[in-house]
Amino acid sequence: MAQSYEEAVRWYRRGAILGNATCQCNLGYMYQYGKGVPQSDKAAVGWYRKSSDLGNENGKMRLGYMYRFGRGVPQSYRKALELFEEAAEKNNPDAMRNIGWMYESGKGVDVSYETAAGWYRRGAELGDASCMDSLGLLYLHGKGVPQSDKMAVEWFTRSAKNGNQYGQRDLGHMYESGKGVIRDLKEAVHWYQMSADQGNVTAKGRLGAMRRADRP
Template sequence: MLNIQKILNERTWEYDYDDSEIDDIIWSEIAASPSMGDFVCYLVHNLSHAKHRAEAQSRTAATGNDADPSPIHYPQAIERIRTLAQNGNATAMFHMGKVYAFGIATERDLSAAIGWYQQATDRGDIRASCNLGWLYQSGDGVAADKEKAFRLLSAGAENGMVVALASVGVMLVTGEGCSRDIVTGLQKLEHAFDAGYLNAGNHLSDLFFAGVHVPQDVEMGHEWLLRVAQKGDARSMAILGHHLISGSRGKQDYESGMKLFASALSHGFVTAHLWLGSLYRDGHGVERDLAQAAFWYGQGAEAGDINCALALASLQTAEAAAENHLQ
């Protein structure tokens, strides 16, 4: 269920943390930079309350395809942040961990990231505690330690980090790093969803559909996925649409499924083109229709989805080979 890279870059704490000092350091170094790479690094760094995000996006978009992607001045900003961290600033320690975890203007080094995250955690930084917890949970860059992960994530959950609350909920349901407590785990997932972390609803849906750690309940699986979709989550709209068209989760409703796909597309989830095309290509829940498959792949390719372009090319190659075989 966990995607570590995605979780490490969550904006769940966007309104709870002040990164203004780090932001000022970075921008003072890169503001006059001719390098697109510096502004890409700024966007990837994804500072809380980043004051210059719009300008960084504009500067990145304004550079040509032949622009130098290498950051020129970001490394100097990192050295200033390092000095701040070495002087005991927990926020700077967290950002040093993040720089190494993502390889922002430096080589990715999870060992170094973990060291900085641990120092920040020791000084009470909750973001560092959560990121460290997910790394210990996944065993990414460190020997997996589920019990330590549970303790670290619980600290984050207790301090209002709703994505950590959802992780703790899943761990309680599955007994990962702790004694199983299904009732409490489900409650924590619901609380995380109610607090605005929509992916907690997807976790609940997955649990009820799978029926491994809780009794299987297809109705509850659909209900939770629908609740997430109704909150405006485009990916969940497409997932539910796929389930309803294919009938893969115990219900089949083509009309409702297509409406959900349309909503997902209107909300910008371009991958929905790929999923629709593949349903028609494979005849999964619908009559096999390669023309419809090509149409949806083509729509996605025009919208810039590389996987749709590849799927369309593969489909056209297969059709051409079939025609040659018949000749």
């Protein structure tokens, strides 16, 4: 069946009007990204809020995202964090990743690498590949956790094998530099290529540099 965003919107709207929180969240997503409807952050926020008010974890997470970036609402890290925490209570790994980022970067809260690591770990244990990569970076730089190249490689590997372009890029770097693993340029190229195939600019740059270095 051919994909039809307009048809999806029609069904989401029917469910949303009947009070289905998942349909409300999905309809908000369609408005946020202009799929099957004119793009409208304001409309997206309206539907995310209805979904959130009904306790939907994804509605809360997406509404928090809108507050984080000030899309359709006044920008507020405090409100974003509040919504992310509510979603995280329902084991939403996207929310956990956002909370980790806020503590790591000091947005709306005091910087706490230890707290960031805790949230990234929770998300990683739920299978979130971005949390795996973020936790690996904390191990690489010894922020909030004991510095460990070996642990960094472990989390980058898990992230990379779950298809995350940043985990693939970072794992490529570890193989290129020989940090936490035996240096293996062939393996580095493999992971850089995987990342580059997803559009990662840094990985593309490293591939180019390695190929130039191989020229006689």
